[in-house]
Amino acid sequence: MTFCGTRSSILHMIFNVSSESSGEGNNDSFEREVELIMEAFDSRLKEALEHQHPEWRAMVEKVRTATGILKEYEGHADYNVLGPIEYADWCFYPEPDHTISNLAIYADLMPARTDHDQKTQEQLIRQTEVALHPLQFSTIVRGNILTILIPLADNKF
Structure with missing residues (x-):
């Protein structure tokens, strides 16, 4: 299975987060996780999980709002500015x-x-974090990859 462009960055994020949490980068487990993680971004799967777990609804709404802040600036480009x-x-x-x-x-x-x-990127990250308040979360910025993990067990609404 091959991935290109932005989706391959997701794979690097997965590997980095997995390596950070386990203390090592295991290529075998990485390869097994790739398909599972790629499916996780599928809107149909997200919708199905939301329906199965209505107790997560408030957290999901906060995460959607926070992601929306980033998406507003997604791909904005003209001939001179990315x-x-x-x-x-x-x-x-x-x-x-x-x-x-x-x-x-x-x-x-x-x-x-x-x-x-x-400064613009730092401001967007801060705005995203503010939108998640009062949820508990961890922010990881590694290179050009931002990952914010929100533990479901630590955040009860």
């Missing part, structure tokens, strides 16, 4: 055993070419 976000989405982040313990917001950030670009 937008700060190449791609943004959210998912129910599946564990290797197929359980769901986190919601995740993912964004592929464009490389900042100027200080203004960097």
Whole structure:
């Protein structure tokens, strides 16, 4: 299975988050997770999980709102200026055993070419985090990849 463009960045994010949480990067487990994670971004699967777990509805709405802030700047470009976000989405982040313990917001950030670009991206990340308040979450920015993990168990509405 091959992936190109932005979706391949998702795979790098998955590998980085998996490596960070386990302390090592295991290529075998990474390959098994790839298909599961790619499916997690499918809108039909997200909708099905929302219906199966109405107790997550309030958290999902906050995550949608926060992701919407990033999506407003997704792919904005003209001939002279690239937008700060190449791609943004959210998912129910599946564990290797197929359980769901986190919601995740993912964004592929464009490389900042100027200080203004960097400040704009930092401001968007802060706005996204504010939109998630009062949820507990962790923000990981590695290279040009933003991942925000929102643990379902730690956030009861």
